[in-house]
Amino acid sequence: MQWFDALVQGILxxxxxxxxxxxxxxxxxxxxxxxxxxxxxVILLSLIGISIATAWGLGPLPVLVVLxxxxxxxxxxxxxxxxxxxxxxxxxxxxxxxFGLSIALQNLMLQIWSANSRSLPGxxxxxxxxxxxxxxxxxxxxxxxxxxxxxxxxxxxxxxxTRFGRALRxxxxxxxxxxxxxxxxxxxxxxxxxxxxxxxxFAAVFQALRSTVAPAxxxxxxxxxxxxxxxxxxxTVWGAFVGSMVLGISQAIGFRIDPGFGxxxxxxxxxxxxxxxxxxxxGKALS
Amino acid sequence: xxxxxxxxxxxxxYGDFQALYGVDIExxxxxxxxxxxxxxxxKSTLLRSIMGLLPVGREMVLLHGEPVGGTATDxxxxxxxxxxxxxRRLFTGMSxxxxxxxxxxxxxxxGAKGGWTLPRLxxxxxxxxxxxxxxxxxxxxxQQQMVAIxxxxxxxxRVLLCDEISLGLAPKVIREIYAxxxxxRATGTAMIVVEQDVGLARSASDRLxxxxxxxxxxxxxSAEITREQIGKAYFGAGHAVV
Numbered sequence: 001m002q003w004f005d006a007l008v009q010g011i012l013x014x015x016x017x018x019x020x021x022x023x024x025x026x027x028x029x030x031x032x033x034x035x036x037x038x039x040x041x042v043i044l045l046s047l048i049g050i051s052i053a054t055a056w057g058l059g060p061l062p063v064l065v066v067l068x069x070x071x072x073x074x075x076x077x078x079x080x081x082x083x084x085x086x087x088x089x090x091x092x093x094x095x096x097x098x099f100g101l102s103i104a105l106q107n108l109m110l111q112i113w114s115a116n117s118r119s120l121p122g123x124x125x126x127x128x129x130x131x132x133x134x135x136x137x138x139x140x141x142x143x144x145x146x147x148x149x150x151x152x153x154x155x156x157x158x159x160x161x162t163r164f165g166r167a168l169r170x171x172x173x174x175x176x177x178x179x180x181x182x183x184x185x186x187x188x189x190x191x192x193x194x195x196x197x198x199x200x201x202f203a204a205v206f207q208a209l210r211s212t213v214a215p216a217x218x219x220x221x222x223x224x225x226x227x228x229x230x231x232x233x234x235x236t237v238w239g240a241f242v243g244s245m246v247l248g249i250s251q252a253i254g255f256r257i258d259p260g261f262g263x264x265x266x267x268x269x270x271x272x273x274x275x276x277x278x279x280x281x282x283g284k285a286l287s
Numbered sequence: 288x289x290x291x292x293x294x295x296x297x298x299x300x301y302g303d304f305q306a307l308y309g310v311d312i313e314x315x316x317x318x319x320x321x322x323x324x325x326x327x328x329x330k331s332t333l334l335r336s337i338m339g340l341l342p343v344g345r346e347m348v349l350l351h352g353e354p355v356g357g358t359a360t361d362x363x364x365x366x367x368x369x370x371x372x373x374x375r376r377l378f379t380g381m382s383x384x385x386x387x388x389x390x391x392x393x394x395x396x397x398g399a400k401g402g403w404t405l406p407r408l409x410x411x412x413x414x415x416x417x418x419x420x421x422x423x424x425x426x427x428x429x430q431q432q433m434v435a436i437x438x439x440x441x442x443x444x445r446v447l448l449c450d451e452i453s454l455g456l457a458p459k460v461i462r463e464i465y466a467x468x469x470x471x472r473a474t475g476t477a478m479i480v481v482e483q484d485v486g487l488a489r490s491a492s493d494r495l496x497x498x499x500x501x502x503x504x505x506x507x508x509s510a511e512i513t514r515e516q517i518g519k520a521y522f523g524a525g526h527a528v529v
Contacts, residue, residue, distance in 0.1 A: 163392040170378045170389045176340065177376035182364035182393030182442055235380070 005135050006256045007249060012137070014248025015145030016210065018241050019203035020221050021228035022151055023196035025240035029229050030159070030172050031192055033083055034095040037102040039222030041078075041197055044105055045071055045204030046213040047113050050120050059123050060209055068201035075197025079190040087189060088175075102218065109215035120208035144206045148241070151199055156237040158195075168192050172235075227270040233283025242281060246273075289352050291316050291477050292337070292368070292446050297347045297356075299329075299336045306332040308501045312479075314446065319468070319478045321492035321509060323485055325521060328498040330481045331373050334448045338370050339363045350446070365397045369444035373451050373481075375435040377423045384419040386434055390441035401443025402474050408437045411467050429460030436464070440471065447471065449480045453487060465491055485517060499523055 020042060027033045048070065049063045058066070082101065086093035128139040159165035171178040171185040178185055207213060207221070224247060232243030247266050254265025273281065290313040299307040307329050314320050322330045336343045339360040348356035350366055358366070378386050387405065394401075409416035412433040418426060423434060432452055439447060453461040461484075468491055472478060482488035488495060489509040497505035497520035505512065505520030 163396065166381075166385055166389050166392055169381055169385075173378040173380055174376050176360070177372060177378065178389070179340075179360035180338065180364065180370050180372060180376070181390045181438060182361050182397060182399075183389070184359070184361045 001134065002256065003253070006252045008135055008137065009141075010249030010252030011245055012141035012145055012248070013252055014245035015141060015148040016203075016206060017224050017228050017247050018148035018152060018244035019144065019199065019206060020225040021232075021240040021244045022148075022155055022237065023199045023203075024225035024229045025232070025235075025237050026155065026192055026196040026199075028226070029234045029236070029240065030168065031087075031189060032091055032172065033087060033189075033193075034091050034098065035083075035196075036095060036098040036222065037105055037218075038098075038200070038225055039218030039220065040102045040105040040109075041071075041074065041218075042200050042204050042207060042221050043213050043215060043218045044109060045074075045201055046120070046208040047109060047118065047215070049205055050118050050208055050213070051113075053120055060120060060125065060205060063120065064202065064205045067205055068198055071201030071204070072194045072198035075194040075200075076190050078197065079193035080186075083193060084186045084189060087186075102222075106215055106218060113215060115214060115216070117212035117214040118208070119212045120205065122209045126209055140206075140210055144210065147202055147206070148244070151202065152237055152241040155195070155199070159237060164188070164191060224266075227266065230280055231270055231273045233280025236280075236282045239280060239282035246281070290314055290349070291318075291351060292479075293349045294333070294337065295347055295349065297333065297336055297343060299332055299341045299343055301332075301341075306501055307336065310498075310501070310503055312496055312503065312506075314477050314479055317472065317475050317477055318494065319472055319480060319492045321488035321495040322479055322481045322498065323483075323488045323495060323517070323521065324498035327500075329501040330498055331450055332501075333498070334370060334450050334479065334481060337363075337448065338368065361393075364393070364442050364444075365399070367399070367443070367445035368448065369439040369442040369446070370448040371432075371435050371439045371450060371452055373454070375431050377431055377434055377438075379422075379424045381423060382420050383415055383423050383426065383434055386423050387415070387437050387441055390438045394441060394443050399443040401445075403440045403443055405441075408440060411470060412437060427460075429456050429464065432456065432460075432464055436467070436471075444476055447476050447478045449478060451481050451483065453482060453484060461487070485521075497521055 024038055027035050045067055049067045052058060052066055053063050082097055083094055086097045126140050129136045130139060159169060167183045167188045171183055171188050175185050228243035228247050229240045231246050232239030246269060250269040251262045251266040255262035292314040294310055294312050297307055297310040310333055324330050335341050337348055339358045343356045345354045345356045355366065414430055415433055415437060418430065423431065452464055465487065480488065480491055492509045495509045495512065496503050497517060499520060505516055
């Protein structure tokens with residue numbers, strides 16, 4: 001029963017990781033842009049959300065409604081102002097540019113919000129739980145998982161079925177050839193990054209609700225997102241979702257073995273996947 | 288009669304290396320022009336310069352008399368110029384149909400009008416219908432070339448640039464692909480065809496340009512130019528005719 005409980009809690013934790021990983025799946029997995037500031041953007045959005053909630057006395061849902069459009073706008077500006085200048089077949093320039101952005105964002109957040117940990121007041125939602133077959137399941141983690149599943153489903157369909165999705169996949173496969181069919185790659189990339197950071201708006205609200213956030217927390221979220229995408233396999237959205245579950249379950253089981261072992265257990269499973277199946281669980285091997 | 292597309296003293300370089308030295312070519316309505324020349328003569332560079340893939344001066348390329356040199360590639364497509372690039376450059380990881388849909392999507396977005404539809408393309412190359420759901424990289428070279436041509440046609444071009452569409456293909460497949468060109472021309476689309484095979488180039492074109500080391504060395508009607516003239520223009524003066 002204890003291990004079944006760990007499995008359930010792991011899946012719920014995986015729901016949170018999936019929300020970080022989806023944006024990463026889009027930017028790193030599809031567009032091959034390495035965004036080191038990914039985690040810092042989550043934390044920045046969380047802190048903005050907390051400030052909005054305290055200033056205007058808003059509950060979690062109105063904060064979400066304000067934060068997601070703001071996140072979309074931030075993503076669009078990030079691509080237009082920074083990433084479109086460094087995008088190309090070489091991933092190094094985007095890595096360096098966003099590494100710099102990451103440091104700048106962390107210091108900016110430290111300046112504005114200080115190093116204190118904060119959280120978003122959930123008006124009781126964070127402490128409610130349901131009993132399902134002898135296991136207590138938190139209401140908030142359940143909502144997180146449901147939202148993550150919904151976002152994954154939407155993103156997957158968008159990539160497969162829409163004009164924007166096809167244009168993005170085309171531009172990711174061959175930027176120059178995409179332009180030869182009339183695609184403006186920079187406009188498509190700006191929309192894609194807007195979507196990726198927009199999803200982080202959801203992650204930011206839920207992260208601040210279920211735990212605390214501080215300006216230095218970003219890099220840890222970045223690592224989880226990277227690991228989930230690589231476990232699942234580059235370029236597949238549902239792969240990133242499953243990768244998040246694998247990571248969450250590994251950590252939850254690790255925590256049961258020893259509270260100090262949880263995060264490490266996740267990293268070990270990640271390394272095991274990388275060593276045995278470098279293309280990821282759902283990735284296609286390079287021929 | 289003004290040309291649909293023309294270049295005027297077109298100069299292009301890759302960094303310090305100058306690839307084109309003042310190239311003048313003209314393409315008229317409904318015309319097919321062949322571009323021949325040895326490897327490195329500048330044929331592909333010329334097409335890439337027209338397509339906005341290399342920085343060139345504004346006045347060096349005219350489209351319907353309008354200076355368009357150096358215009359972004361996607362804007363050139365919008366203006367009615369499409370290219371079948373060297374090496375095909377298909378979107379790997381996507382199905383045949385999705386590769387074609389990308390062009391249909393963009394043509395719809397830009398409001399481009401023309402006669403090319405998916406059913407019509409399927410009549411021209413029936414194999415593309417049969418393989419619609421197959422990943423594009425699983426197709427044979429000839430079939431991939433048909434996808435590349437189809438993708439360019441679905442951009443609804445008034446000018447079509449074809450860069451070495453016979454490269455690496457079996458003679459039977461080459462005949463099949465060249466057999467489709469008259470139907471493409473019948474829609475009023477003017478074409479520039481870059482071709483290594485001189486015989487093929489002559490039979491598929493009204494006029495031809497021969498290039499050597501970044502310059503046009505010969506031009507004239509394909510049916511009237513002699514093998515001796517081509518030999519001299521192709522290899523430079525003093526070479527024996529092969």
